[in-house]
């Protein structure tokens with residue numbers, strides 16, 4: 001590892017954790033992600049594909065429980081360890097880092113509900129399982145409502161003309177669900193259950209939503225073809241269709257009264273994770289560029305000996321450092337505060353994903369023609385980083401949501 005960690009809070013245990021996760025990620029996740037990058041989306045999700053085999057290895061190590069506290073069987077990482085974990089996974093493969101995070105979304109929501117029955121039904125079987133048969137996902141984006149679903153806190157979140165299309169209607173002691181989630185649901189094609197964001201009260205616009213845990217193996221659910229996309233191709237994505245799907249009463253864990261708060265908290269959590277993952281992506285691109293500049297000679301000397309290259313490398317280093325500092329602060333704040341505050345996580349997500357994209361872009365440039373070749377991992381990292389500017393909310397919309405919050409708080 002060329003990149004030194006100067007965080008004063010890092011203990012020897014953190015350093016050992018970082019090394020072990022880094023080694024695993026580079027030995028297992030990086031080669032698997034490169035192999036999957038060359039496959040069709042259908043091949044990625046075939047049973048026994050390298051996607052499943054790699055996820056299986058992470059489950060065996062208990063990585064699927066990285067976000068869960070010890071009381072419910074999780075690893076019980078402190079906030080800094082969580083950051084280290086996701087940064088190192090992101091370093092090797094952004095797609096696998098996202099996959100292992102969303103795999104735990106249902107169990108995480110059940111744990112957050114604090115309801116012992118839900119924890120017993122959803123969280124404990126997940127933390128106790130050591131095989132990849134138990135997989136969740138986060139289903140919020142819809143074909144016609146992408147950014148609108150994340151505009152929480154803004155006035156248009158209350159506009160009754162802008163309403164989620166997936167609807168839940170109460171019948172007796174069950175919720176009946178109809179509608180479609182978009183092709184962007186990460187791990188949708190492989191998930192057994194979903195944290196599903198639905199509309200309950202259309203008169204409240206987007207804010208009249210609900211959050212429920214839905215079994216995706218029931219007859220009322222079908223899945224679309226896995227999506228073909230530019231980057232993070234190791235991360236399968238696809239639509240979910242609900243046709244009179246059933247959700248038991250106790251699985252609707254948030255109703256319209258708390259929907260905006262919980263959507264805000266979910267965004268704060270997801271964006272904090274993205275900050276850590278894309279710090280790893282940025283660092284990975286920086287390391288490759290530095291290494292290449294130490295090996296490639298042009299103009300009679302190594303690239304690294306040209307002051308223009310040193311200038312460029314320092315700009316890249318600065319961006320990685322800024323991304324890491326802010327995303328560590330944001331994840332620590334988010335995991336230790338009782339009242340989630342999304343603007344810090346959004347700031348971290350934007351800083352890290354822009355850093356990853358800009359550093360990867362500079363790295364491709366430093367590689368010259370080799371940077372465009374599939375023989376080197378930098379072109380994949382560049383494509384992966386590009387997806388990060390839209391993933392978990394388009395950066396432009398997230399900035400509007402964060403800016404809107406700042407102004408409202410100041411008024």
Ligand SMILES: Cc1cc2nc3c(=O)[nH]c(=O)nc-3n(C[C@H](O)[C@H](O)[C@H](O)COP(=O)(O)OP(=O)(O)OC[C@H]3O[C@@H](n4cnc5c(N)ncnc54)[C@H](O)[C@@H]3O)c2cc1C
Nearest residue numbers: 138139140141146147184185186390391392393394396397
């Ligand atoms: C790799 C990846 C993984 C993802 N994983 C998941 C997942 O697990 N679960 C899930 O539910 N979703 C997921 N998404 C979806 C993601 O959250 C959405 O793509 C994102 O919120 C943007 O929605 P959209 O694609 O519909 O774009 P749109 O909302 O149609 O936006 C298109 C453009 O218009 C701009 N725009 C939109 N509204 C406004 C406005 N009011 N004012 C000004 N400009 C505006 C946006 O900034 C953007 O540039 C993922 C996406 C990616 C790329």
